[in-house]
Amino acid sequence: MAVLVTGGAGYIGSHMVWALHDAGEEVVVVDRLSTGFRWAIAPEARFYEGDIADRELLRQIFAENAIDAIIHFAGSVVVPESVSDPLSYYDNNTVKSRALIAAAVEAKVPHFVFSSTAAVYGTPQTADPVEETTPLSPESPYGSSKLMTEIMLRDTALAHDFAYTALRYFNVAGADPGGRTGQSTRGATHLIKVASEAALGKRQGMDVYGTDYATPDGTCVRDYIHVSDLANAHLKALGRMRAGGGSIVANCGYGRGFSVLEVLNRVKEVSGADFPVHFAGRRPGDAVSIVANPSVAMKELNWQPQYDDLAFIVRTALDWENHLGRRNQV
Numbered sequence: 001m002a003v004l005v006t007g008g009a010g011y012i013g014s015h016m017v018w019a020l021h022d023a024g025e026e027v028v029v030v031d032r033l034s035t036g037f038r039w040a041i042a043p044e045a046r047f048y049e050g051d052i053a054d055r056e057l058l059r060q061i062f063a064e065n066a067i068d069a070i071i072h073f074a075g076s077v078v079v080p081e082s083v084s085d086p087l088s089y090y091d092n093n094t095v096k097s098r099a100l101i102a103a104a105v106e107a108k109v110p111h112f113v114f115s116s117t118a119a120v121y122g123t124p125q126t127a128d129p130v131e132e133t134t135p136l137s138p139e140s141p142y143g144s145s146k147l148m149t150e151i152m153l154r155d156t157a158l159a160h161d162f163a164y165t166a167l168r169y170f171n172v173a174g175a176d177p178g179g180r181t182g183q184s185t186r187g188a189t190h191l192i193k194v195a196s197e198a199a200l201g202k203r204q205g206m207d208v209y210g211t212d213y214a215t216p217d218g219t220c221v222r223d224y225i226h227v228s229d230l231a232n233a234h235l236k237a238l239g240r241m242r243a244g245g246g247s248i249v250a251n252c253g254y255g256r257g258f259s260v261l262e263v264l265n266r267v268k269e270v271s272g273a274d275f276p277v278h279f280a281g282r283r284p285g286d287a288v289s290i291v292a293n294p295s296v297a298m299k300e301l302n303w304q305p306q307y308d309d310l311a312f313i314v315r316t317a318l319d320w321e322n323h324l325g326r327r328n329q330v
C-alpha cells in the first residue's frame with residue numbers, strides 16, 4: 001500500500017515524506033508548488049504536480065497507486081495573511097479540503113491524517129496547557145478554516161467507512177537532523193525561521209510583534225515542537241488507524257511555552273550572532289499564549305518526543321538556513 005502526502009513539497013510535508021520513506025512506506029505526493037519546492041521532495045517518492053481540488057488528478061492518482069492513507073498538509077499557513085485575505089484561506093484550507101475528503105470517500109481510502117493547528121483554540125481562558133476538550137475559539141480566519149475541516153472530517157467519519165486523526169500542531173520549527181530537508185519557504189513569517197535568517201545576516205534585523213501582552217515579559221508565548229518529532233506523531237497515527245484504532249484528535253506540542261524574547265535570546269546564544277531587534281506593535285490574529293497538553297498523543301498514539309530542546313530546534317534551523325545559503329535572501 002502507498003501513502004498519499006498532500007503538500008509534500010512544503011516544510012512539514014517534505015519531512016513527512018522522508019519519515020515515511022525511512023519507515024519503508026511507499027510514498028506518493030501531490031503538490032501544486034505554490035509555497036513548496038520540487039527539489040524538497042525525497043527522490044524516492046512519486047510526484048504529481050497539481051491541486052488537491054482537481055478531482056480528475058485525484059482520480060488518476062488513486063487509479064495508479066494503491067493508496068490506503070492520506071496525510072493532508074496542503075494548505076495556506078500564515079495567520080496574519082488570513083486576517084487580510086480570509087476568503088482565500090477558507091477556499092484553500094476548507095473548500096479544497098472538502099474536495100479532497102470527497103475524493104477520498106469516492107476512492108474508499110480508509111485512513112486520513114489532517115494537519116490541524118493550535119490556532120483552533122485561540123487564546124485559552126486559563127494559563128494551563130490546553131487539552132483537546134478545551135473550548136475551541138479561533139482568533140483568526142486561519143484557525144477557523146482549519147476547524148471547519150476538522151468538523152467535516154468528524155461528520156464524514158460518522159457517515160462512511162473512514163477514520164481520521166486530526167493532529168493539532170503547536171509551533172513547528174527546526175529541520176531534519178540529517179540535513180536532508182528544512183524550512184525553505186520564501187518570505188517566511190515564522191519566528192524561528194525569521195530569527196535564523198537574521199542571525200545569518202540574510203535580513204537586517206527583525207520585529208517583535210507586541211511587548212504589552214499579559215505574559216511574564218510582555219511577548220507572546222508558544223510551544224515550539226521539532227518538525228521530526230511531529231512527523232513521527234503522524235507515523236504513529238497511521239499505525240494506530242491501520243491497526244483498527246478509530247478517529248481521534250490529538251495535540252502535538254511538548255507542554256512548555258517560550259516567549260518571543262526567550263526564543264530570540266536562544267537564537268542569539270546558539271548562533272553566536274547578535275542582530276537588531278525592533279519592538280513593534282501587535283500583529284493581528286495573534287493569540288497571547290498557548291501551550292499544549294500532549295498526553296493524548298503520548299497515550300493514544302504512543303508518541304515519545306525525542307527533540308524536546310529549544311536549543312536543538314534552533315541549531316537544526318540554523319544549520320538548514322546555512323545550507324540554503326544566499327538562495328532565500330530576504
Ligand SMILES: NC(=O)c1ccc[n+]([C@@H]2O[C@H](COP(=O)([O-])OP(=O)(O)OC[C@H]3O[C@@H](n4cnc5c(N)ncnc54)[C@H](O)[C@@H]3O)[C@@H](O)[C@H]2O)c1
Pocket residue numbers: 006007008009010011012013030031032033034035036037050051052053072073074075076077092096115116117118168169170171172173185
Ligand atoms: N508550520 C507550522 O507551524 C504549522 C502549525 C500548525 C499547522 N500547520 C499546518 O501544516 C501544514 C503544512 O504547513 P507547512 O508549514 O509545511 O507549510 P508549507 O507552505 O511549507 O507547505 C504547504 C504545501 O502545500 C502546498 N499547497 C498549498 N495549497 C495547495 C493546494 N491547494 N493543492 C496542492 N498543494 C498545495 C504548497 O505548495 C506547499 O508545498 C499546513 O496545513 C499548516 O496549516 C503548520
Ligand SMILES: O=c1ccn([C@@H]2O[C@H](COP(=O)(O)OP(=O)(O)O[C@H]3O[C@H](CO)[C@@H](O)[C@H](O)[C@H]3O)[C@@H](O)[C@H]2O)c(=O)[nH]1
Pocket residue numbers: 077078079116117118119169170171172189190191192194206207208209210220221222260283286
Ligand atoms: O518576525 C516575527 C515573527 C513572529 N513573531 C511572533 O512570534 C510568535 C509566533 O509567531 P509565528 O512563528 O508566526 O507562529 P504563529 O502565528 O503562532 O502560527 C504558527 O503556529 C500555529 C500553531 O500555533 C500554526 O497553526 C500556524 O500555521 C503557524 O504559522 C507570535 O507571537 C508572533 O507575533 C514576531 O514577534 N516576529
